[in-house]
Amino acid sequence: MDEYRKTVLSLLEHESSGISALREQADEIIRAAEICASCRGRIIVTGLGKSGIVARKIASTLTSIGASAVFLHPTEALHGDLGILSENDVTICISKSGRTEELEFLLSYFKRWGLPIISITAERNSSLSEQSDVAIILPTSEEGEPLGIIPTTSVITSIAVGDAIVSVLVKMLEITKERFRKFHPGGSLGHRLTKVSELMHTGDEVPVVSPDATLRDAIVEITRKKLGTTLVMQGEKLVGILTDGDVRRAIQRTDIENPLDENVMTFAATSPKSIHPDALAEEALHIMESNAITSLVILKGNLVVGFLHIHDILQRRIV
Secondary structure (H helix, E strand, O other): OHHHHHHHHHHHHHHHHHHHHHHHHHHHHHHHHHHHHOOOOOEEEEEOOHHHHHHHHHHHHHHHOOOOEEEEOHHHHOOOHHHHOOOOOEEEEEOOOOOOHHHHHHHHHHHHHOOOEEEEEOOOOOHHHHOOOEEEEOOOOOOOOOOOOOOOHHHHHHHHHHHHHHHHHHHHOOOOHHHHHHOOOOHHHHHHOOEHHHOOEOHHHOOEEOOOOEHHHHHHHHHHHOOOEEEEEEOOEEEEEEEHHHHHHHHHOOOOOOHHHOEHHHOOEOOOOEEOOOOEHHHHHHHHHHHOOOEEEEEEOOEEEEEEEHHHHHHOOOO
């Protein structure tokens, strides 16, 4: 067992060291991102074997931030798929050795089209790196597993380079969470980036009573709107909030003879928690959980524009 544990730790240490050593390639990574940022066509990502799998991942990540990227299989490219190329494209070529035969054939076409070439390779003096506009050199040609030949460290470091390029592009292109969500409307990412404005109740759905209302009136409104709470509004001004918990505590009070006939402001909280409609639902949930509450007032400036209950978030499976 100790031998196996040593193997695991050795591999992880090797891969970790490889990623750390990529810091020396920071300038080249930034130059690569600048070329991608100025691309007026598509970012063509290519590689064969394990490098092809990495290329697919990088293309997919680029697409996720809204970049027009596509994976091009080197072999299929030579049998008809070169038709996807245009003079406005940028290419990212991945090959550990930098001497993949199929990729070398492809490079000649990229050069003929005058396309910028970004390479990710472990060989500084390879034909791939020498023909590239930007060559990002992986820190080691050695793999981290016992045989030293199975693509492991080279794969991890290649993926890290792709992730770094995408991270710089996010800054260069000023990509926001809102823009990112446009390309992830479904799944957990889409749910996590849901805005409060997409979930909140508005108009007649919002429970409201005036400051002159009695506790009885407030209970009727809470029951009618089925949100377990009512806002207390003086015209357009928010002056308080009453929850079903406040109602229960009010009825249990022994110092008031008939709580139901008392003014609602006797029991309402005057400083309700609020959030902006453009905030993320995940943030709203955090506020609710941190303050042990189940609802928030949605304010835009001082104007009440909606109301959000914790059930609205949970039903959308934000978490």
